Amino acid sequence: MKIDAFNHVLPPAYAQRLFAIDDSPVARNVQKRVAGVPALVDMDVRLRIMDEFGPDYRQIINTAAPPLEDLGPRDRTTELARIANEGMAEIVAAHPDRFAGFVAAVSLADVDAAIEEAQRAFDDLGAHGVQIYTHFQGGPMDQERFFPFYQAVAERGNKIIQVHPCRDSSWADYKTEDRSRFEIWWTLGWEYDLSAFMSRLVFAGVFERLPGIKILIHHGGAMIPHFAGRVGPGWDQLGARTPEDQQEDITGYPLTRRPLDYFKEFYVDTAYFGAGDPMRTAIRFFGVDHTLFASDSPFDPEKGPGYIRSTIANLEEMDILEDADREAIYHGNVARLLGLPD
Template sequence: MKIDAFCHLLPRAYADRLFAIDDSPVARNIQKRVSGVPALVDMDVRFGFMDEFGSDYRQIINTAAPPLEDLGPVERTTELARIANDGMAELVADHPDRFAGFCAAVSLDDVEAAIAEAERAFDQLGAVGVQIYTHHHGGPMDQERFFPFYEAVAKRGDKMIQVHPCRDSSWPDYKTEERSKFEMWWTLGWEYDLAAFMSRLVFAGIFERLPDIKILMHHGGAMIPHFAGRVGPGWDQLGARTPENQREDITGYPLTKRPIEYFKKFYVDTAYFGAGDAMRTAIKFFGVDRTLFGSDTPFDPEKGPGYTRSTIANLEEMEILTDDDREAIYHGNVTGLLGL
């Protein structure tokens, strides 16, 4: 059994509503992107490539970026969340041999409404988790106003939060420029965003305050495992590089462990796009028990099976893994985590 824990699609009704938006540059951009990836909407196309991986391959689905908050006023984004979640629930119910579950969409423009929608998705629709993004209108996700949302998910025990990056070209590579070039905002910026999200939550005390919270980071925890020396002994010296008049910049929630120990409490997927050495580093950092098989389907150059195929190949050839380790990563961990 292989349960792909981080896959994207757009339920038909949600896609139709998305394509009807004509007053949002973000919506226009995703409309163009979706048009080039038919497996996001066309389930016949999707099931066709899924067949390559056998009858024991299933996906946990969520909606593709961008964040709902970027698609218009709060009334619209709240409506979009309901349409998306109803659509994903229907797909899971109609195709249990294809989909093992879904993570709900929410709009955090209204935190109380987001909590209500997440609870509706959990209780009425059977969602296994909820997806959020690394920013909220460009702002950090460790703001205190978001903690009631984190708490609402954490107390459910068997639900997870999936975290997806969301930077775009409006984030320049250099202070002297207006836009990011060569899609560096995606290739490099998304990985920085994931690492920054993790760091801000660690220093906000997320795991001290909510020890039972389950957070799945996309792309294997991004930069964190590859900079373990800076995250470890480097951050053990927090404050050594900060002048006295900026001490508020390093004042966070009082932590009782080394910062690096909190980073290892995140769960991560294997969406490394075929970069086996990078995946090996992430697995060694976070551990087999915190690693879930996830491919980022269907955004590979083939628009469907490519990343799934390369991820499986990486795991099969990785010499540090036993057969039991592979079973845990493929399905055992996510099954236990979510009570599937």
């Protein structure tokens, strides 16, 4: 059994509503981006792609970026969350042998409404978790106003928070420029966003305050495992590089362990787009028990099967894994975390 834990869809009713938005630059951009990826909306196309990987291959689905709160007024984004979640629940119900479940969309423009929608998705629609993004309209996700949302999900025990990056070309690469060039904002910027999100939550004490919280970081934990020396011994010297008049910049929640230890509490996926060596590094850093098989389908050059195929190939040829490790990564870990049939 292979349960692909992080894949994107646009349920038909949600896609129709999304493509009808004509007053949002963010909506126009995503309309252009996803128009050439039919497997996002057409489930017949999607199922034919999945057929390549046999009857034991299943997906957990979520909505494609951008964050809902970037698509317009608060009432609209709350409505979009409901439409998206009902649509994903319908897809799972129609094909239970192909889709192991879905992760709910929420709009954090209204935290109370986001909690309410998450609870509705859990209780009425069977969602296995929620998807959030690495920032809220350019602001950090360790703001105290988001803590009740994290707490509400953590208290449900077997629900997970999936984290997806979301910066765009307006995030310039240099102070002297207005925009990011050559899609650096995507290739490198998204990985910085994920890493910064993880860091801010660690120093905000999320794992100290909510020891049962389950957070899945997309793209294998991004930069963190590849800079383990800086994250470990480097952050053990927190404050050594900060002037006395900037001490507020290094004041966070009182931590009782090394920063490095908290980073290892995140769960990560295998969405490395066929790059086996970085995947190996991430598995070594986070451990087999914190690694979930995921491909990020259908955003590969083939519009569906490419990243699935290459990710499986990476895991099959990885010399640091025993058969039991592969079984855990392919389905055992996600089944344990979400209470799925093993």
